Amino acid sequence: MADPTLSEVLAQARCVVCVGQGGVGKTSTSAALAIEAARQGRRTAVLTIDPARRLANALGLPEIGNIEREVPKAAFEAAGLEAPEGKLTALMLDIKQAWDEVVDSYHPDPERKQRLLQNRLYEAMSSALAGSQEYMAMEKLYQLSTRTEDRLDVIILDTPPANHAVDFLEAPSRMLDALDNDATRWLLEPYERRRGIASRIFDAGSGLFIRTISRFTGTELLEDLAELLSGFQGMFQGFRDRAAAVRTILAAADTSFVVVSTPSESGLVDARAFRDRLRERQLRVGSVVLNRATPAPFLAGEAPAPEALARALASTPELAARLEALAMERAEEALAHREAAEELALETEGCAVVAVPQLPRDVHDLEGLERLRQGLFAPPPQR
Ligand SMILES: Nc1ncnc2c1ncn2[C@@H]1O[C@H](COP(=O)(O)OP(=O)(O)O)[C@@H](O)[C@H]1O
Numbered sequence: 001m002a003d004p005t006l007s008e009v010l011a012q013a014r015c016v017v018c019v020g021q022g023g024v025g026k027t028s029t030s031a032a033l034a035i036e037a038a039r040q041g042r043r044t045a046v047l048t049i050d051p052a053r054r055l056a057n058a059l060g061l062p063e064i065g066n067i068e069r070e071v072p073k074a075a076f077e078a079a080g081l082e083a084p085e086g087k088l089t090a091l092m093l094d095i096k097q098a099w100d101e102v103v104d105s106y107h108p109d110p111e112r113k114q115r116l117l118q119n120r121l122y123e124a125m126s127s128a129l130a131g132s133q134e135y136m137a138m139e140k141l142y143q144l145s146t147r148t149e150d151r152l153d154v155i156i157l158d159t160p161p162a163n164h165a166v167d168f169l170e171a172p173s174r175m176l177d178a179l180d181n182d183a184t185r186w187l188l189e190p191y192e193r194r195r196g197i198a199s200r201i202f203d204a205g206s207g208l209f210i211r212t213i214s215r216f217t218g219t220e221l222l223e224d225l226a227e228l229l230s231g232f233q234g235m236f237q238g239f240r241d242r243a244a245a246v247r248t249i250l251a252a253a254d255t256s257f258v259v260v261s262t263p264s265e266s267g268l269v270d271a272r273a274f275r276d277r278l279r280e281r282q283l284r285v286g287s288v289v290l291n292r293a294t295p296a297p298f299l300a301g302e303a304p305a306p307e308a309l310a311r312a313l314a315s316t317p318e319l320a321a322r323l324e325a326l327a328m329e330r331a332e333e334a335l336a337h338r339e340a341a342e343e344l345a346l347e348t349e350g351c352a353v354v355a356v357p358q359l360p361r362d363v364h365d366l367e368g369l370e371r372l373r374q375g376l377f378a379p380p381p382q383r
């Protein structure tokens, strides 16, 4: 059976997860995929992780945060583009707000909840804890995909930069383990019994964890820490239940992962590694996007160089020679990128492999996203 096109992959998905290294174009690709899904007439939300807020600008929104915002149809029209038929909304993960929401909606005990939210270490913890971003992205995904009002047809999920495909999948449980491990339970025990923590810390039998951190922090801070951790008690089962529900969503038949990479040698090594790690876990790799491929310098049917350029070239043989050498270099690179994409497609059955050209400018507005979308969904050039 022929491999699906990216358009087909998108049409069949309820959840699309873009993964890849930092800076390869995950956030831009997520937005372009979301615009395409909305153009397919589907109610679409794109959840991005882009503290640089480039995406808000690109989508023509003054700002986006944890609250979903609709990308107004007028923004497309103002950019001279056809507005998508489906409703398109965007959210950007704000870690602190996401923690607040989760604590607020799920904490079982109102008094402890307030103490937790006011704890001196709470804010620092919510952003500094490793895996916090990935965990909260999953909480948001859970929230978006299980809501019954204003149901979505498709959710496009951008992910934090990752060195390995499994980072995004494993970070949440690593974070939960760190919050809920033996050392923290040890720390909580005396606090819960209100025996004062200091005596325990300096006990001959104290654990290594406590002895180590008490060297760097005062006991007052440890009291705060104990209170912080005790504030989470009663929430762990919910954390773990929702993380498990999200794992089920990610493994579902209507979820597709899109691996974004560059067509360079190291990019291809990454793309293959991401693809293989995801497949080992029985996750569906719907597409590999090789972004920023060198475009062929001369496309069939392209207009000839402007006359002025031709005149300059005719009168300056040295310029012409340099241009020719540059064009040949480009052509070779373009061929290498196209061949890499073809080879990857051959060895990756059931997956849409797409080479997206390097655009002349960064993707910073709807027009840029439109060019990226065309690169993603344009039919392959005739050979
Ligand atoms: N095909 C492309 N051509 C030109 N610039 C691109 C292309 N794709 C992405 N960019 C630019 O590259 C930078 C990184 O893209 P981004 O989507 O933020 O990557 P990531 O989310 O993976 O870190 C941005 O400045 C973006 O505008």
Ligand SMILES: [Mg+2]
Binding pocket: 023, 026, 027, 028, 049, 050, 158
């Ligand atoms: Mg990004």
